[in-house]
Amino acid sequence: MFTGLSAFPLTPMNEQGINEHEFARLVARLAEAGVDSIGVLGSTGNYAYLSSDERARMVKLGVESAAKVPVIAGIGALRTRDVLVNAENAQQAGASGVLLAPVSYQTLTDEEVFSLYQTVCRSLSVPLCVYDNPGTTHFNFSDELHGRIAELPQVRSIKIPPVQNDLAAAKARVAGLRALIPSDVTIGISGDSAAATGLLAGCDAWYSVIGGLYPDMALALTRAAQAGDTEQAMARSRALEPLWALYRDYGGSLRVAATIAELTGKVSQPCLPQPLQTLQGEARRRVETVIDELSLSGCR
Known part of the structure; x- marks a missing residue:
């Protein structure tokens, strides 16, 4: 489950609620494409903006829509008690695994983070993926x-x-971490623009934002890297440089992915929880240009 392409779909929503039909359709498309796992309620899925009940509902719907593809559910929250509730709800909904970042308003210490994972692991019957996301958690x-x-x-x-x-440099980074963890714990790369390099450097999985919208495209890159085809994997990544440039210029992947989803009709508008907004004005026009340049309207 924690190998290959793990695709992370959006959770389309507005201030009236979550668009469950669109969410289910996104997840079903990923399952049909044959991704290795589906990550619901990750950062791309805006888990932090949802109540525990909403999150439980979306995991259940995600599992139902994913057919036999394993579903990994995000369970992060500010308080450990809420993480435990989310973990239990995810397990009851049929999630095959959970994803946990050390979310906090106050910067956490190493011992506090270790205690979080220790406490959560005691309550789990499914495997857990540690989400190292310092840009969001401000924990290194x-x-x-x-x-x-x-x-x-x-x-x-x-x-x-x-x-x-x-x-x-990437191989040295992965090897340094690999030397300190058990052999049955996989390493997955996040950050779509670094996926080809990470996979070729020894990462076992790509936890992918763009895979949540275009699974076929992401699978082609993943399979090339898994086969050791450095030239093809890097070429596929270079071909997407206009997309990676959008990520760099507009604060990461979420707003870009959500804007693409709106412009290509995969979700209705608006699709993000307030105060978040998709890109507008000149930025939106630039996304439209990249969609045309990469022929994303007709891609899967």
């Missing part, structure tokens, strides 16, 4: 802390931030 994992947490029961993967787009 050391490899040593990853090593401690990876020894906990139920921990089976670590989702790391983007590696350098230099293959030698």
Whole structure:
């Protein structure tokens, strides 16, 4: 489950509620494409903006729509008690695994983060992926802390931030972490623009935003990298540079992905929870140009 392409769909919503039909359709498309797992309620799924009841409902709907494809459910929350509720709800809904970032308003210490994972693992019957996302959590994992947490029961993967787009440096980064964690714990790369490099450097999985919209395109890159075809994997990534440039220029992947989804009719508008907004004005026109340039309207 924590290998290959893990595709993370949006959770389309407005201030009146979640568009469950559109969410189910997004998840079903990923299952039909043959992705290796589906990550619901990740950062792309805006988990932090939903109540526990809403999250439980979306995991259930995600599992139903994913057919036999494993579903990994985000369970992060500010308080450990709420993480435990989300974890139990996800398990009851049939999630095959959970994803947990150390979310906090106050910056956490290493011991507080370890305690969070230790407490949650005691309550889990499904495997857990550690979500290392310092851009959101403002917490920086050391490899040593990853090593401690990876020894906990139920921990089976670590989702790391983007590696350098230099293959030698990326291999050293992955190898350094690999030396400190059990052999049955996988390493997954996040940050779509670094996916090819990360996979070629030894990462086992790509936790992908763009895969949540265009699974066929993301699968082609993933399979090339898994086959050790460096030239093809890097060429596929380079071909998407206009998209990666949008990520860099507009604050990351969420707003870009949501804007693409609106412009290509995959979701209705608006699709983000307030105060978040998709890109407007000149930025939106630039996204339209990239959609045309990469022929994304007709892609899967």
